[in-house]
Amino acid sequence: MTDKPRRFPLSLSSVVEKPGPAARRAGEGASRQTAARNAAQHGLRDAHVPVAAKAATVHASGQAVPPTRSASPANSTSTAKTAAAPAGALAAPLVSEGVRRAMVERVAKQGVRDAKVLAAMLEVQRHLFMEPALSSQAYIDASLPIGYHQTISQPYIVARMIEVMRDNRNGGAMDRVLEIGTGCGYQAAVLSLVAKEVFSIERIKPLHELAKSNLRPMRIANIRLHYGDGMLGLPQAAPFDGIILAAAGIEVPQALLDQLAIGGRLVAPVGARHQVLQLVERTGQAEWISTTLESCHFVPLRSGTV
Numbered sequence: 533m534t535d536k537p538r539r540f541p542l543s544l545s546s547v548v549e550k551p552g553p554a555a556r557r558a559g560e561g562a563s564r565q566t567a568a569r570n571a572a573q574h575g576l577r578d579a580h581v582p583v584a585a586k587a588a589t590v591h592a593s594g595q596a597v598p599p600t601r602s603a604s605p606a607n608s609t610s611t612a613k614t615a616a617a618p619a620g621a622l623a624a625p626l627v628s629e630g631v632r633r634a635m636v637e638r639v640a641k642q643g644v645r646d647a648k649v650l651a652a653m654l655e656v657q658r659h660l661f662m663e664p665a666l667s668s669q670a671y672i673d674a675s676l677p678i679g680y681h682q683t684i685s686q687p688y689i690v691a692r693m694i695e696v697m698r699d700n701r702n703g704g705a706m707d708r709v710l711e712i713g714t715g716c717g718y719q720a721a722v723l724s725l726v727a728k729e730v731f732s733i734e735r736i737k738p739l740h741e742l743a744k745s746n747l748r749p750m751r752i753a754n755i756r757l758h759y760g761d762g763m764l765g766l767p768q769a770a771p772f773d774g775i776i777l778a779a780a781g782i783e784v785p786q787a788l789l790d791q792l793a794i795g796g797r798l799v800a801p802v803g804a805r806h807q808v809l810q811l812v813e814r815t816g817q818a819e820w821i822s823t824t825l826e827s828c829h830f831v832p833l834r835s836g837t838v
Contacts, residue, residue, distance in 0.1 A: 632657070635671040639691045642673075646695040648704065652725035653691050658684075661718040661746050675829075678716045680736050682831055685778060689809075689828060690719050693799045696811055696825065697774040698726060701795045706773040710791065712762035712800075712833075713778030717743035720755050723776070730755045731769050733762040735837045763835045765791045772796060780807045781833035789820055801830040 636654045644650060659670035661684060666676055675683040698704040709727040711720055714734035720743065723730045732755065734740040740759040747755060758766060762777075763785045771793035777784070777800035784800050789812065792798050798812040809825040 629654070631671050635673070635687055638673055639688050642688050642692075644688070644691045644695050646691075646698060646704070648726050649691050649695045649698065649722075652694075652722045653687060655725060656718065656721045658687070658718060660750075661716040661721075678739070678742070680739055682713075682715055682736065682739060684716050684718050685830070690722060692826075693776055693809070694719075694723065694726060696809075697776055697797045697799045700773070700797050700813075702773070708769065708772045708793075709774040709776065710766055710769070710772040710788075711776050711778065712765075712788070714743045714757060715739055715778060717746040717757075719776070719778060720757070721747065721750065721752060724752050724755050727774065728754060731758065731766050731772070732756070733758045733760050733766060735760065735762055735834065737838065759837065761836055763787065763833065767791060774798070775800075777801065777833065778830065779833035780804075780828075780830040784810070784812060789814070792820075801828045 632654050635658075636650050639653060640650060659667040662670055662676065662678070669676060671687070673686050673688050675686045675689075678684050697709070698706065700706070704726075706727040708729045708731065709723055711723060711730060711732040714720055714732040716739065717732075720730055720732045723732075732743070734743060734757070737759060740757065744757055747757070756769075760766075762779075763781075765775075765785070765787045767787075770791035772791055773793050773796045775788055775792055775796070775798040777788075777798075780801035780803060782804060783802060784798065788798060792812070792814045794814050794816060796814050798814075800810055800812070801807045802810045807828050807830060809828045811823045811825055813821050813823075815821055
């Protein structure tokens with residue numbers, strides 16, 4: 533199997549030139565209309581949607597609807613129906629590719645070398661996954677709140693984890709990837725550009741709905757969103773060539789290790805007060821090799837759904 537960059541044939545050089553009251557209050561920023569409102573506010577239209585991502589739409593259930601089917605108007609988020617974009621000098625730099633390119637240059641300088649990952653980071657517009665109040669900070673190298681005591685991971689750690697997961701025996705080819713912790717949907721969008729199919733689980737219902745709202749107008753055909761307990765994985769879709777966790781547990785759940793394909797790679801933050809990024813590679817039916825990579829900081833991994 534080859535891993536030809538089907539959608540983004542950019543070379544490395546072209547890319548790198550860079551629920552209680554308290555929970556409800558914390559989640560007030562997690563509006564279901566984030567993507568559409570941001571698109572209107574910043575003057576975005578289909579011209580800013582990745583061309584290769586226009587082939588299908590994400591259904592309200594979280595499943596992709598192939599282009600041969602017609603999506604119901606009720607399941608589509610129309611930027612035309614949102615309020616007119618307010619006047620302001622902030623809009624132009626936010627939609628500029630140069631701002632994202634500067635972010636990618638920083639990520640590359642921090643050590644990420646995978647050209648396909650860097651191209652995906654350049655393509656996905658991070659500010660569309662945030663509330664407008666935080667859009668001006670979208671391309672700094674920091675994690676930012678998305679509501680419900682959760683965060684969108686910093687660009688470097690997103691790129692680093694995906695790069696490590698892709699560095700497999702198959703030359704980076706990944707048919708199926710599982711993400712634990714969908715959050716606002718940003719990392720799933722990046723993963724969709726480097727894997728054939730992306731399955732993503734979120735345990736917090738409002739965030740699951742937020743991710744659907746953010747991803748729906750982008751019409752990404754190969755993402756499957758699920759609401760459920762991420763610690764249990766998704767056995768009905770296993771095995772996975774890669775598994776990535778967006779929350780830190782004391783150890784990696786055995787259920788996830790069992791759902792990893794032989795030769796596949798799992799990348800997860802592990803630890804309590806001191807967290808480290810851990811790589812687990814499955815080498816046999818009952819054999820896994822673990823490697824500690826670097827320090828990191830994530831929200832805690834929890835079981836159940838809310």
